[in-house]
Amino acid sequence: xxxxxxxxxxxxxxxxxxxxxxxxxxxxxxxxxxxxxxxxxxxxxxxxxxxxxxxxxxxxxxxxxxxxxxxxxxxxxxxxxxxxxxxxxxxxxxxxxxxxxxxxxxxxxxxxxxxxxxxxxxxxxxxxxxxxxxxx
Amino acid sequence: xxxxxxxxxxxxxxxxxxxxxxxxxxxxxxxxxxxxxxxxxxxxxxxxxxxxxxxxxxxxxxxxxxxxxxxxxxxxxxxxxxxxxxxxxxxxxxxxxxxxxxxxxxxxxxxxxxxxxxxxxxxxxxxxxxxxxxxxxxxxxxxxxxxx
Numbered sequence: 297x298x299x300x301x302x303x304x305x306x307x308x309x310x311x312x313x314x315x316x317x318x319x320x321x322x323x324x325x326x327x328x329x330x331x332x333x334x335x336x337x338x339x340x341x342x343x344x345x346x347x348x349x350x351x352x353x354x355x356x357x358x359x360x361x362x363x364x365x366x367x368x369x370x371x372x373x374x375x376x377x378x379x380x381x382x383x384x385x386x387x388x389x390x391x392x393x394x395x396x397x398x399x400x401x402x403x404x405x406x407x408x409x410x411x412x413x414x415x416x417x418x419x420x421x422x423x424x425x426x427x428x429x430x431x432x
Numbered sequence: 433x434x435x436x437x438x439x440x441x442x443x444x445x446x447x448x449x450x451x452x453x454x455x456x457x458x459x460x461x462x463x464x465x466x467x468x469x470x471x472x473x474x475x476x477x478x479x480x481x482x483x484x485x486x487x488x489x490x491x492x493x494x495x496x497x498x499x500x501x502x503x504x505x506x507x508x509x510x511x512x513x514x515x516x517x518x519x520x521x522x523x524x525x526x527x528x529x530x531x532x533x534x535x536x537x538x539x540x541x542x543x544x545x546x547x548x549x550x551x552x553x554x555x556x557x558x559x560x561x562x563x564x565x566x567x568x569x570x571x572x573x574x575x576x577x578x579x580x
Contacts, residue, residue, distance in 0.1 A: 312465045325456070325463035327494055342514055351518040356464030356490040363488065368468045368528060369480070371489040375522035424520075427489070
């Protein structure tokens with residue numbers, strides 16, 4: 297696939313609803329059964345305000361706009377910093393908004409770095425969230 | 433107990449082989465909101481040249497977690513799980529993980545930095561397939577909160 301990508305272009309975006317149901321599904325899918333991700337008492341016992349989303353769930357969701365645009369097999373590298381925890385209430389849901397912009401195109405290597413902005417309630421929750429995709 | 437001074441450079445044995453199941457890939461893909469036919473539809477994956485469904489980019493965490501469990505279980509490492517927060521994470525893939533892969537992980541602690549009473553423990557897990565070929569490297573920094 298050859299396509300013209302220009303630095304700064306928004307190439308994809310998405311919104312993902314995160315509720316307790318999703319946390320339990322991710323726990324089962326990933327094998328991460330740390331109870332701070334599904335039990336308020338366990339979260340409070342280690343000084344947290346309540347249940348938090350798995351950082352790896354947030355990371356997994358945040359790359360999906362890139363996956364939809366380019367396909368899972370073309371993501372060569374993906375990194376994030378976990379800069380802000382995502383509390384998830386017992387009822388209802390929080391919304392993770394993701395915007396994917398072209399950070400850099402490497403014509404020679406046939407790759408592009410896609411920079412992700414992931415936010416909940418207007419605050420970014422991931423830092424240096426970057427995916428490198430193959431354009432070949 | 434503080435993080436062991438001689439932790440950087442420490443490696444752990446290869447994990448037991450992990451067989452990537454088709455339904456596990458689909459379950460993981462649905463859990464992270466994927467709608468990619470490569471991850472959900474065997475026929476779509478085969479049509480694209482893969483042997484089976486393709487795992488999402490963060491799936492290697494399943495094998496990485498097996499190696500981090502080795503670190504957390506090592507009492508001489510001094511990494512107290514109840515004080516650990518995930519600081520950062522990176523996956524660098526040589527090829528996508530596909531259902532049917534038999535994966536092992538080998539982890540090495542690459543650095544320990546102290547910052548404001550916290551220890552930042554960075555480790556690198558190399559995930560290999562049954563042919564001993566490298567599939568993906570997962571690098572993770574765990575922040576171990578100090579007593580303060």
